Amino acid sequence: AQSVTQLGSHVSVSEGALVLLRCNYSSSVPPYLFWYVQYPNQGLQLLLKYTTGATLVKGINGFEAEFKKSETSFHLTKPSAHMSDAAEYFCAVTKGSASKIIFGSGTRLSIRP
Amino acid sequence: EAEVAQSPRYKITEKSQAVAFWCDPISGHATLYWYRQILGQGPELLVQFQDESVVDDSQLPKDRFSAERLKGVDSTLKIQPAELGDSAMYLCASSLGGPGQGGETQYFGPGTRLLVL
Numbered sequence: 001a002q003s004v005t006q007l008g009s010h011v012s013v014s015e016g017a018l019v020l021l022r023c024n025y026s027s028s029v030p031p032y033l034f035w036y037v038q039y040p041n042q043g044l045q046l047l048l049k050y051t052t053g054a055t056l057v058k059g060i061n062g063f064e065a066e067f068k069k070s071e072t073s074f075h076l077t078k079p080s081a082h083m084s085d086a087a088e089y090f091c092a093v094t095k096g097s098a099s100k101i102i103f104g105s106g107t108r109l110s111i112r113p
Numbered sequence: 114e115a116e117v118a119q120s121p122r123y124k125i126t127e128k129s130q131a132v133a134f135w136c137d138p139i140s141g142h143a144t145l146y147w148y149r150q151i152l153g154q155g156p157e158l159l160v161q162f163q164d165e166s167v168v169d170d171s172q173l174p175k176d177r178f179s180a181e182r183l184k185g186v187d188s189t190l191k192i193q194p195a196e197l198g199d200s201a202m203y204l205c206a207s208s209l210g211g212p213g214q215g216g217e218t219q220y221f222g223p224g225t226r227l228l229v230l
Contacts, residue, residue: 004155009153032216036221041223041224041226042223042224043117043119043204043206043221043222043223043224044156044204044206044221045221046218046219046220049216049218051216052216090155090156092155094216100158100161100169101158101219103155103156103157104155105153105154105155106153106154106155
Protein backbone atom coordinates (compact mmCIF):
# COMPACT_ATOMS: atom_id res chain seq x y z
CA ALA A 1 0.00 0.00 0.00
CA GLN A 2 1.16 3.50 -0.69
CA SER A 3 1.87 5.92 2.12
CA VAL A 4 3.40 9.29 2.79
CA THR A 5 5.62 10.35 5.69
CA GLN A 6 6.25 14.00 6.45
CA LEU A 7 9.21 14.49 8.75
CA GLY A 8 8.56 17.20 11.28
CA SER A 9 5.05 18.26 12.25
CA HIS A 10 6.27 21.82 12.82
CA VAL A 11 9.06 23.74 11.10
CA SER A 12 10.05 27.28 12.04
CA VAL A 13 12.37 29.45 9.94
CA SER A 14 13.32 33.10 9.88
CA GLU A 15 12.01 35.40 7.21
CA GLY A 16 14.41 35.25 4.26
CA ALA A 17 15.80 31.85 5.23
CA LEU A 18 15.62 28.63 3.24
CA VAL A 19 12.46 26.57 3.64
CA LEU A 20 12.84 22.78 3.51
CA LEU A 21 9.86 20.52 4.17
CA ARG A 22 10.56 16.81 3.97
CA CYS A 23 8.40 14.12 2.41
CA ASN A 24 9.09 10.45 1.84
CA TYR A 25 6.72 8.08 0.11
CA SER A 26 6.30 4.38 -0.32
CA SER A 27 4.73 3.02 -3.46
CA SER A 28 5.06 -0.22 -5.35
CA VAL A 29 4.57 1.54 -8.67
CA PRO A 30 5.79 4.88 -10.01
CA PRO A 31 3.85 7.47 -8.07
CA TYR A 32 2.34 10.81 -8.79
CA LEU A 33 3.34 13.25 -6.06
CA PHE A 34 1.78 16.47 -4.86
CA TRP A 35 2.33 19.30 -2.42
CA TYR A 36 -0.72 21.19 -1.18
CA VAL A 37 -0.89 24.24 1.12
CA GLN A 38 -3.68 25.01 3.56
CA TYR A 39 -4.21 28.38 5.22
CA PRO A 40 -6.25 28.53 8.46
CA ASN A 41 -9.90 27.61 8.00
CA GLN A 42 -9.50 27.20 4.26
CA GLY A 43 -9.37 24.36 1.78
CA LEU A 44 -6.23 22.98 0.19
CA GLN A 45 -4.49 24.63 -2.74
CA LEU A 46 -2.12 22.82 -5.07
CA LEU A 47 1.46 24.10 -4.92
CA LEU A 48 2.99 21.70 -7.41
CA LYS A 49 2.89 18.13 -8.64
CA TYR A 50 5.12 15.53 -10.25
CA THR A 51 3.67 13.16 -12.81
CA THR A 52 6.33 12.30 -15.37
CA GLY A 53 9.30 13.94 -17.00
CA ALA A 54 11.58 16.44 -15.30
CA THR A 55 12.22 15.52 -11.71
CA LEU A 56 12.60 19.13 -10.54
CA VAL A 57 9.15 20.64 -10.40
CA LYS A 58 8.46 24.34 -9.98
CA GLY A 59 5.25 25.52 -8.41
CA ILE A 60 3.47 28.64 -7.31
CA ASN A 61 4.78 31.21 -4.82
CA GLY A 62 8.43 30.33 -5.52
CA PHE A 63 8.25 26.76 -4.25
CA GLU A 64 9.87 23.78 -5.93
CA ALA A 65 10.32 20.09 -5.23
CA GLU A 66 12.56 17.36 -6.57
CA PHE A 67 11.47 13.79 -7.14
CA LYS A 68 14.28 11.44 -6.11
CA LYS A 69 13.32 7.87 -6.88
CA SER A 70 16.44 6.37 -5.26
CA GLU A 71 15.61 8.12 -1.99
CA THR A 72 11.81 7.82 -2.35
CA SER A 73 11.64 11.50 -1.49
CA PHE A 74 9.83 14.60 -2.72
CA HIS A 75 11.08 17.42 -0.49
CA LEU A 76 9.64 20.93 -0.86
CA THR A 77 11.95 23.95 -0.87
CA LYS A 78 11.84 27.71 -1.20
CA PRO A 79 15.03 29.81 -1.22
CA SER A 80 13.69 32.70 0.84
CA ALA A 81 10.75 32.49 3.24
CA HIS A 82 8.10 35.20 3.41
CA MET A 83 5.72 35.84 6.25
CA SER A 84 2.86 34.92 3.94
CA ASP A 85 4.24 31.37 3.64
CA ALA A 86 3.06 30.53 7.15
CA ALA A 87 0.56 27.70 6.66
CA GLU A 88 0.10 23.93 6.80
CA TYR A 89 1.73 21.95 4.01
CA PHE A 90 0.66 18.49 2.91
CA CYS A 91 2.55 16.01 0.78
CA ALA A 92 0.38 13.51 -1.08
CA VAL A 93 0.71 10.53 -3.42
CA THR A 94 -1.43 8.63 -5.87
CA LYS A 95 -0.53 5.25 -7.23
CA GLY A 96 -0.30 4.75 -10.95
CA SER A 97 -3.55 5.43 -12.74
CA ALA A 98 -5.67 5.58 -9.60
CA SER A 99 -6.98 9.01 -8.73
CA LYS A 100 -7.28 8.39 -4.97
CA ILE A 101 -4.85 10.65 -3.11
CA ILE A 102 -3.18 9.63 0.13
CA PHE A 103 -2.15 12.64 2.23
CA GLY A 104 0.61 12.91 4.77
CA SER A 105 -0.10 14.23 8.24
CA GLY A 106 1.09 17.73 7.38
CA THR A 107 3.86 20.12 8.42
CA ARG A 108 3.02 23.45 9.96
CA LEU A 109 5.41 26.14 8.74
CA SER A 110 5.99 29.17 10.96
CA ILE A 111 7.98 32.22 9.86
CA ARG A 112 9.89 34.28 12.44
CA PRO A 113 10.28 38.01 11.74
CA GLU B 114 -11.70 31.66 -11.62
CA ALA B 115 -14.11 28.78 -10.99
CA GLU B 116 -14.18 27.44 -7.45
CA VAL B 117 -15.68 24.57 -5.50
CA ALA B 118 -18.49 25.87 -3.30
CA GLN B 119 -19.42 24.40 0.07
CA SER B 120 -22.05 25.26 2.64
CA PRO B 121 -22.39 25.83 5.45
CA ARG B 122 -18.90 26.98 6.39
CA TYR B 123 -19.49 26.23 10.07
CA LYS B 124 -21.95 23.94 11.80
CA ILE B 125 -22.51 23.32 15.49
CA THR B 126 -24.82 20.48 16.44
CA GLU B 127 -25.59 18.25 19.36
CA LYS B 128 -24.81 14.56 19.31
CA SER B 129 -27.55 12.35 17.92
CA GLN B 130 -28.75 15.13 15.63
CA ALA B 131 -28.62 14.96 11.84
CA VAL B 132 -26.37 17.24 9.79
CA ALA B 133 -25.94 17.74 6.08
CA PHE B 134 -23.24 19.39 4.01
CA TRP B 135 -23.54 20.59 0.44
CA CYS B 136 -20.93 20.83 -2.31
CA ASP B 137 -21.06 22.32 -5.78
CA PRO B 138 -18.00 21.31 -7.84
CA ILE B 139 -16.36 23.25 -10.62
CA SER B 140 -18.57 23.15 -13.70
CA GLY B 141 -17.70 20.24 -15.96
CA HIS B 142 -15.78 18.28 -13.37
CA ALA B 143 -16.83 14.66 -13.49
CA THR B 144 -15.19 13.49 -10.29
CA LEU B 145 -16.18 14.68 -6.84
CA TYR B 146 -14.57 13.77 -3.54
CA TRP B 147 -15.56 14.17 0.10
CA TYR B 148 -12.76 14.21 2.66
CA ARG B 149 -12.70 14.38 6.45
CA GLN B 150 -9.84 16.24 8.08
CA ILE B 151 -9.37 15.82 11.81
CA LEU B 152 -7.48 18.65 13.48
CA GLY B 153 -3.74 18.16 13.08
CA GLN B 154 -4.06 15.47 10.42
CA GLY B 155 -4.19 15.23 6.64
CA PRO B 156 -7.48 14.81 4.78
CA GLU B 157 -8.86 11.28 4.52
CA LEU B 158 -11.08 10.27 1.63
CA LEU B 159 -14.62 9.36 2.62
CA VAL B 160 -16.27 8.90 -0.76
CA GLN B 161 -15.47 9.46 -4.44
CA PHE B 162 -18.02 9.94 -7.20
CA GLN B 163 -17.57 9.59 -10.94
CA ASP B 164 -20.56 11.51 -12.30
CA GLU B 165 -23.46 10.14 -10.21
CA SER B 166 -21.82 6.80 -9.38
CA VAL B 167 -19.86 5.96 -6.26
CA VAL B 168 -16.32 4.86 -7.17
CA ASP B 169 -14.89 4.44 -3.69
CA ASP B 170 -16.68 4.58 -0.33
CA SER B 171 -14.48 2.11 1.49
CA GLN B 172 -13.73 4.59 4.30
CA LEU B 173 -17.27 5.91 4.69
CA PRO B 174 -18.91 4.84 7.99
CA LYS B 175 -22.04 3.63 6.32
CA ASP B 176 -23.99 3.09 9.50
CA ARG B 177 -24.25 6.85 9.98
CA PHE B 178 -22.86 8.56 6.89
CA SER B 179 -24.46 8.80 3.47
CA ALA B 180 -23.56 10.69 0.33
CA GLU B 181 -25.33 11.31 -2.93
CA ARG B 182 -24.75 13.04 -6.21
CA LEU B 183 -28.06 12.45 -7.89
CA LYS B 184 -27.62 14.37 -11.14
CA GLY B 185 -23.88 14.09 -11.29
CA VAL B 186 -23.39 17.71 -10.38
CA ASP B 187 -23.72 18.89 -6.78
CA SER B 188 -23.50 16.56 -3.82
CA THR B 189 -24.73 16.18 -0.26
CA LEU B 190 -22.99 14.42 2.62
CA LYS B 191 -25.18 13.52 5.60
CA ILE B 192 -24.43 12.30 9.09
CA GLN B 193 -27.20 10.78 11.18
CA PRO B 194 -26.83 10.57 14.10
CA ALA B 195 -23.81 12.78 14.72
CA GLU B 196 -21.30 11.64 17.34
CA LEU B 197 -18.69 13.61 19.26
CA GLY B 198 -15.92 12.01 17.21
CA ASP B 199 -17.38 13.43 14.01
CA SER B 200 -16.08 16.90 14.88
CA ALA B 201 -13.76 17.74 12.01
CA MET B 202 -13.40 19.73 8.80
CA TYR B 203 -15.30 18.21 5.86
CA LEU B 204 -13.71 19.07 2.54
CA CYS B 205 -15.13 18.66 -0.93
CA ALA B 206 -12.92 18.51 -4.00
CA SER B 207 -13.45 18.00 -7.70
CA SER B 208 -11.36 17.06 -10.70
CA LEU B 209 -11.94 17.08 -14.42
CA GLY B 210 -11.54 13.43 -15.34
CA GLY B 211 -12.44 10.09 -13.93
CA PRO B 212 -10.83 6.87 -12.74
CA GLY B 213 -7.59 6.22 -14.51
CA GLN B 214 -6.65 9.87 -14.35
CA GLY B 215 -3.93 9.55 -11.73
CA GLY B 216 -1.92 12.71 -11.35
CA GLU B 217 -4.89 14.93 -12.05
CA THR B 218 -5.24 18.03 -9.90
CA GLN B 219 -8.01 18.05 -7.32
CA TYR B 220 -9.52 21.44 -6.53
CA PHE B 221 -10.73 21.90 -2.97
CA GLY B 222 -13.55 23.93 -1.53
CA PRO B 223 -13.18 25.97 1.68
CA GLY B 224 -14.64 23.18 3.82
CA THR B 225 -17.32 22.87 6.47
CA ARG B 226 -16.10 22.86 10.05
CA LEU B 227 -18.36 20.67 12.18
CA LEU B 228 -18.46 20.79 15.96
CA VAL B 229 -20.54 18.15 17.73
CA LEU B 230 -21.42 18.95 21.34
